[in-house]
Amino acid sequence: MNPAAPELLAGLRAILGAEGVLTDAADCAPYLADHRRLYQGRALAVLLPRSPGEVSQLLALCNARRVGVVPHGGNTSYCGGATPDESGRQVVLSLRRLNRLRSVNAANYSLTAEAGCVLAQVQRAADEAGRFFPLSLGSEGSCQIGGNLSTNAGGTAVLRYGMMRDLVLGLEVVLADGRVLEGLSGLRKDNTGYDIRSLFLGAEGTLGVITAANLKLFPQLHSHATALAAVADVRAAVMLLGRLRDASGDRVSSFELIPRIAIELTTRHIEGVRDPLERPYPWYVLCELSSSSATEGLDAVLEAALGAALGEGAVLDAAVARNERERAALWRVRENIPEAQRREGVGLKHDISVAVAALPDFVARAAQWLSGNVPEGRLIAYGHVGDGSLHFNLSAAPGAAPEPFLARADAVRRAVHDLVHEFGGSFSAEHGIGRLKVGELERYASPVELALMRAVKRAFDPHGIMNPGKVLREE
Numbered sequence: 001m002n003p004a005a006p007e008l009l010a011g012l013r014a015i016l017g018a019e020g021v022l023t024d025a026a027d028c029a030p031y032l033a034d035h036r037r038l039y040q041g042r043a044l045a046v047l048l049p050r051s052p053g054e055v056s057q058l059l060a061l062c063n064a065r066r067v068g069v070v071p072h073g074g075n076t077s078y079c080g081g082a083t084p085d086e087s088g089r090q091v092v093l094s095l096r097r098l099n100r101l102r103s104v105n106a107a108n109y110s111l112t113a114e115a116g117c118v119l120a121q122v123q124r125a126a127d128e129a130g131r132f133f134p135l136s137l138g139s140e141g142s143c144q145i146g147g148n149l150s151t152n153a154g155g156t157a158v159l160r161y162g163m164m165r166d167l168v169l170g171l172e173v174v175l176a177d178g179r180v181l182e183g184l185s186g187l188r189k190d191n192t193g194y195d196i197r198s199l200f201l202g203a204e205g206t207l208g209v210i211t212a213a214n215l216k217l218f219p220q221l222h223s224h225a226t227a228l229a230a231v232a233d234v235r236a237a238v239m240l241l242g243r244l245r246d247a248s249g250d251r252v253s254s255f256e257l258i259p260r261i262a263i264e265l266t267t268r269h270i271e272g273v274r275d276p277l278e279r280p281y282p283w284y285v286l287c288e289l290s291s292s293s294a295t296e297g298l299d300a301v302l303e304a305a306l307g308a309a310l311g312e313g314a315v316l317d318a319a320v321a322r323n324e325r326e327r328a329a330l331w332r333v334r335e336n337i338p339e340a341q342r343r344e345g346v347g348l349k350h351d352i353s354v355a356v357a358a359l360p361d362f363v364a365r366a367a368q369w370l371s372g373n374v375p376e377g378r379l380i381a382y383g384h385v386g387d388g389s390l391h392f393n394l395s396a397a398p399g400a401a402p403e404p405f406l407a408r409a410d411a412v413r414r415a416v417h418d419l420v421h422e423f424g425g426s427f428s429a430e431h432g433i434g435r436l437k438v439g440e441l442e443r444y445a446s447p448v449e450l451a452l453m454r455a456v457k458r459a460f461d462p463h464g465i466m467n468p469g470k471v472l473r474e475e
């Protein structure tokens with residue numbers, strides 16, 4: 001143990017109380033591994049503050065002692081963003097006890113939540129106030145608002161409402177030295193100099209700790225029309241998106257691509273999932289229109305648009321949900337793709353985006369490279385086609401040995417990300433950088449961008465205590 005550790009722990013206990021400083025191995029274990037089990041870290045302690053004041057004091061102490069602090073939310077990062085390193089010299093700062101919903105302002109269409117609130121709790125609070133909070137993710141029952149903000153989370157409603165960044169009216173942030181940036185006023189217009197707060201969104205806890213946020217709410221949704229449409233290829237999917245946006249007065253709130261193999265995996269591995277259509281098709285889109293009006297006739301709009309597309313051969317078949325149960329069944333297919341892939345066995349994940357219109361060419365080029373170079377892999381490309389964002393994953397083909405397949409991970413990642421770069425896209429559309437993609441950021445970000453990021457990091461965190469080694473390599 002670091003010789004200064006007992007003194008540091010005593011200082012932390014004086015701030016947080018004995019129960020706010022975990023050091024027992026079993027108590028700490030859930031905070032030391034990421035949920036994909038890519039990393040197993042160690043830590044001096046896990047800290048459980050109850051208030052922004054406590055966060056401020058503990059950061060001031062850690063900054064003075066140059067102790068690395070790893071902010072930790074619902075531990076749903078795909079990139080190891082909330083896991084400490086192996087040195088045992090860092091502390092984990094869990095936000096889970098900072099979970100008060102401070103206020104809901106229905107008239108202002110906003111609410112203020114602390115960082116440790118679970119996303120589903122915020123969605124419920126909005127609903128109870130007759131409002132709607134649109135961020136929607138597979139992990140919404142466990143991910144926390146602080147993590148959603150710090151990773152600029154995306155999900156299945158970005159097409160209509162934007163990413164987490166677009167849902168923020170204000171932030172309260174504790175800086176590395178313990179100073180507090182108060183910014184919860186909730187103004188919709190405020191052009192007073194640099195937008196400092198936006199730097200914390202997507203910074204993955206490397207610039208400071210977000211302790212609370214003022215979030216935008218929207219009118220509640222009172223009607224949905226949902227369908228699974230079969231299409232021949234990704235080009236037909238992208239064309240259908242434009243068609244539905246035009247026909248519906250831009251009421252498309254989700255538009256998710258599903259390949260045939262995902263239907264096979266979800267029906268095989270997830271109880272209660274059935275193929276919604278009678279025959280197999282190469283690709284599908286789960287499309288949903290939604291409106292705050294109960295009388296807009298969205299079903300008729302969707303059916304008419306799909307009917308016309310069917311008549312022209314642009315859509316091959318479609319299942320339209322006739323009630324909530326059928327709607328939930330369609331969403332169950334989409335939401336269980338990651339879990340079904342996990343149960344199928346080893347896989348490789350890439351979280352990419354390109355311009356929506358470029359997706360068909362990107363998928364065709366990448367699929368061609370994979371079939372020529374990785375015959376032991378099966379492509380599972382699914383996700384948010386309406387945002388140009390796909391989970392471009394691979395699973396080992398049946399009978400393929402896992403080790404040689406996994407040994408190709410670096411080569412496959414390089415080929416996929418190089419192609420994304422050639423298309424002017426992003427190698428991390430929605431899951432962030434964490435520890436996993438630090439090297440990728442160094443490779444693909446421009447020197448100007450990297451220099452600015454490093455300058456910002458030095459300005460906000462001169463001693464490098466905030467989530468060291470995440471996003472940017474330690475200097």
Ligand code: MLT
Pocket residue numbers: 138155338383391
């Ligand atoms: C999703 O869209 O399902 C997730 O972002 C990706 C995943 O869980 O692999």
Ligand code: ZN
Pocket residue numbers: 154155383384391430
């Ligand atoms: Zn996703």
